[in-house]
Amino acid sequence: MARVIIMGGGVSGHTAASFLAKWIGKKHEIIVVTPNALWNWIPSNIWVGVGDMSKSEVTFPLAPVYKKAGIDFRQAKAVSINPEGKESSDDAFITIEYTGQDKEEQREEITYDYLINATGPQLNFQATDGLGTAGHSGDHTVSVCSADHAVHASQELKICIEKMKAGERQTFLIGTGHGMCTCQGAAFEYIFNIEHKIKQEGLRELADITYITNESFLGDFGMGGIHFNTGGYTTSSKIFAESLYAERGMSWILGAHINKVEEGKVTYETLDGEINEQEFDFAMLIPPFGGVGLKAYGKDGVDITETIFAPNGFMKVDADYTPKPYEEWKPSDWPRTLQNQDYKNIFAVGIAFAPPHIISKPMSSPNGTPINPTPPRTGMPSAMMGKAVAMSIRDMINDVSIEPTHTASMAEMGAACVASAGKGIFKGTAAAMTVYPIIPNFEKYPGTGRDNNGTTGEIGLAAHWIKHILHFGFLWKAQMKPGWTLIPE
């Protein structure tokens, strides 16, 4: 009997665990180590953040789901990996520290045959002075990265709405809290939902709404922008995004690295080297992401973290990490099997794997401050990586192959993204975007780097319906309710 441990029960880890349990769970052991008792459908946190959904509508308890699926659930965080075992044993193991199940702070070693790192991002609020501490936003701004953060954001928003009802003008600042952030999509969705909410309240004239971003142009999204076929033109996402903001009377600040957050004010540096300030009454600023800080040790106890992990804390896999200039980046730099090359029984999926480089063009201010989006790893690619790695491990355990049998390269897959612009069965809208492939391939698709037939974007009520259906669909799938395998990743 083989044992597979999945560290992290979010989008990618939960997908891998569910499929492994279904395919090989009867004969082999599947363990999920994840620190939260509740599973969160993160994309719907946007609606929690404007008070349109409650925390309970976007979360569910994991324990009963895992019990039914035959998955051994450890409510704990992984602390370290010993891929070679220790002096007394050759068995590879991880060390975990419990956060629940009445074993808080207790440590345990668990051996594994295969290990999947799906620990997602560490929310590095502390990277910007005044933005917060590791994992938590500070006193001046809010976040929507977790369901609890989003509940807090909605409470703060409510206070602003009350002030506007009393005739007080309010300034909203939404965007990225550091020059090296990713996840612009979440900030994009949140600003549109805030605007929609305020409009619904009849208070739009009293709100100044500004987007601040590390993107050098609106619509970069950390992917170097996208081109859609629309109205007989191949149109850049810059045009698409600028139109959406301008239509709603929202302004934007581009190429910004926020270096300080104070009560009601941010100080930021721009790509042209200027230092500016922007005041706010309400600010939601996404933190930069890093790896969760897992350590690795050799058999003799020597720290081998740098062998397995990149300096940003993400796990190295089968990518080409050779440093090279932007002009020499190739789609083949991106990992395919997501297998660690030093320890072939370890894989990393979703946000946890180390990208070979960013996707957008690297940029910095004249002072040398890097200001560019880091690569997004959204829900669909994350889940697809989880499933591909689950298939490979299943086949390796079943002796079908000694090498991974499936791939999930961001250079060979597309992403579908539905970004909400406001909720409502008849008045809601969302932007439905598809991009293929995620990593531009200028050799295969000269011109825009992407397949023009697979790269599309439009805004409307239909996309909102899809977003809402996805909310229910993915929560259904994650709870492994009847027919869950029919819902695609």
Add this chain to the structure above:
Amino acid sequence: MSKSDHIKHIEPYSPQFGAMIPGKFQKFLRTCVLWQLVRFVAINIRMTILILKSHH
């Protein structure tokens, strides 16, 4: 009522001044239930093709 009533004042030479602004008909289509039912089917087909192309 002038034809451009749907456009609020945009400060000349501001970044927003260079943006494309949708007209009334375009905005109407975005929440027109009949048209959006058609778009719903179209977007779903598009996404299904994308998913099929992406699995390896």
